[in-house]
Amino acid sequence: MLASIKNIVKRYGDTVVLDNVSFEINKGEVLGLLGPNGAGKTTTIRALAGLIGIDAGDILIFNDKQHVNNLNVKKRMGLVTQEVTVFDELTAEENLKFFGGLYGLKGTELKKRVSEALEFVGLTEHAKKFPKKFSGGMSRRLNIACALVHQPEFIIMDEPTVGIDPQSRNYILESVKRLAENGTTVLYTSHYMEEVQAISTRILIMDQGHIIAGGTLKELIKRIQHEEKINITVENPSEGLTEKFKSIQGVKNVIRDGSDYIIISGAGYGNLNRVLSVAQEKGGVSNISADKPTLEDVFLTLTGKNLRDEGEK
Numbered sequence: 001m002l003a004s005i006k007n008i009v010k011r012y013g014d015t016v017v018l019d020n021v022s023f024e025i026n027k028g029e030v031l032g033l034l035g036p037n038g039a040g041k042t043t044t045i046r047a048l049a050g051l052i053g054i055d056a057g058d059i060l061i062f063n064d065k066q067h068v069n070n071l072n073v074k075k076r077m078g079l080v081t082q083e084v085t086v087f088d089e090l091t092a093e094e095n096l097k098f099f100g101g102l103y104g105l106k107g108t109e110l111k112k113r114v115s116e117a118l119e120f121v122g123l124t125e126h127a128k129k130f131p132k133k134f135s136g137g138m139s140r141r142l143n144i145a146c147a148l149v150h151q152p153e154f155i156i157m158d159e160p161t162v163g164i165d166p167q168s169r170n171y172i173l174e175s176v177k178r179l180a181e182n183g184t185t186v187l188y189t190s191h192y193m194e195e196v197q198a199i200s201t202r203i204l205i206m207d208q209g210h211i212i213a214g215g216t217l218k219e220l221i222k223r224i225q226h227e228e229k230i231n232i233t234v235e236n237p238s239e240g241l242t243e244k245f246k247s248i249q250g251v252k253n254v255i256r257d258g259s260d261y262i263i264i265s266g267a268g269y270g271n272l273n274r275v276l277s278v279a280q281e282k283g284g285v286s287n288i289s290a291d292k293p294t295l296e297d298v299f300l301t302l303t304g305k306n307l308r309d310e311g312e313k
């Protein structure tokens, strides 16, 4: 095991941001931490990286108790933050030299690692350029290279693909896979289902400061595979329709987005007709369908929320 996180609690004022979070990170795995904005992913990562203290619980990494500025642990890990933290006034190569230098690399070793890191993220031919000339995707790739230049055994990536073009996104996902193939352990946070699904060997789902489910993709889908999901569009939804749906026997969750409703029922209830008749009575139906759950639905079922941000496709 590479890390063990036991019952960690983090408060900001009266708000409990992490509420008894526990999980383990196994050596060599790509652990996907999936959750909506505000779930507590970044706070978990900051605590793991020793950037913030915690109010209760324990974090062990490399068998060492993590605390703020534990340099022994820090040396062996890399952190890719959500914000790009490279220097605009240094070239790509100089940025890498700077970050490598922070970890004590020098001379030919530093030169070698810098050129390897540039190659790893596909920026070799841009080595002498300044990041302010880079596209969003290139800046993010340089940001990743800066966290890798000291060849850490464990790397944490906090939503490294937010707001970038699909090509750079794929490049980053491919590089995570290559890192794992080379034996690096990766903790990867995202609110993009497809990403986590594509690269993770194991997935944790986080919401409102709690880890609410964990397992391989197969295990997570199995948890809800027998449940029933009904999508229905109601023409003129009347007051209290959500509550009315919720009162149908076997209904576990109702998610409303304007006139569109998603109704999740437990196994074997066969609620399609009941949902239809409630909707007809309370507004009129323009569309209805039932389908088999996906990983997105695992999240929906467990939290009652859509994972995507408003406005995202």
Ligand SMILES: Nc1ncnc2c1ncn2[C@@H]1O[C@H](COP(=O)(O)OP(=O)(O)OP(=O)(O)O)[C@@H](O)[C@H]1O
Residues within 6 Å of the ligand: 012, 017, 035, 036, 037, 038, 039, 040, 041, 042, 043, 044, 159
């Ligand atoms: N320094 C802080 N002071 C007060 N509240 C904070 C602070 N940092 C985070 N929070 C709150 O803690 C909660 C969890 O935030 P966190 O950034 O960990 O979530 P997240 O899952 O990483 O979301 P995002 O994807 O938006 O970064 C949020 O409600 C946030 O407002």
